[in-house]
Amino acid sequence: MASTSAPSTSPALEEPRRPAEGLQKKRKADKSQWEKVVAKKRRDSGLEYVRLATKKVVAARKVGEPCECPKACFTMLGDCTVQEIFSGYWKMADSNAQSAYLSKAVISREVSDPRVGPNSRRKVTFEYAVYVDNTRTVVCKKAFLSIHSISERRVSYALKRMGETGVPPVDRRGKTAAPHNKAPDDVMQLVHDHIMSLPACTSYYSRAKSQYRVYLPPGYSHKRFSQPYLVG
Ligand SMILES: [Zn+2]
Structure with a gap:
């Protein structure tokens, strides 16, 4: 844990599948959309990314200089x-x-x-x-x-x-309209809170791959996972 940069590999950041080769007409639009999504995800993850408007590479985030205050x-x-x-x-x-x-x-x-x-x-x-x-x-x-x-x-x-x-600001950067199938923010928050309330274990075998990946304990089936949420 002495590294000063964010983990460089994360499953969430894997490149989305590129459009099929045959779809020539759609390819250009899909490519720019794909680049946008990747750039935003990388930026929000503190990783190096390319600012699309300027094509400039923005360096990865890292911990800054320590303070010099009396509390150190x-x-x-x-x-x-x-x-x-x-x-x-x-x-x-x-x-x-x-x-x-x-x-x-x-x-x-x-x-x-x-x-x-x-x-x-x-x-x-x-x-x-x-x-x-x-x-x-x-x-x-x-x-x-x-x-x-x-x-x-x-x-x-x-x-x-x-x-x-009184609610978290909605990031409007690069957005035109909400996707028609997007759940309302308060529902998303409830689901998020519920997921975060579930017991999580790390796996010895996955630690080398992703130290942040956690697992539900054995016995936590999908049904058991969703039930407390539906009644509560
Ligand atoms: Zn300080």
């Missing part, structure tokens, strides 16, 4: 934990989920400034925190941004959208 946040957390938080963030591979995560990790507070009158613009401070073993640990802003390898703008975007709507 990186030392406090330890390199291994820093790396785990970084990997956990990017393995979400979904900018909406990442926004929801950021809006929970960063808390904004209005503070009254005694030097200015009550009618002046209220000041807002931000508290940045990471979760280690389910414990909220406050870190400085510099450490927070470095650990996740994100910009302050990315955090502001997540907070702004969450503040306006």
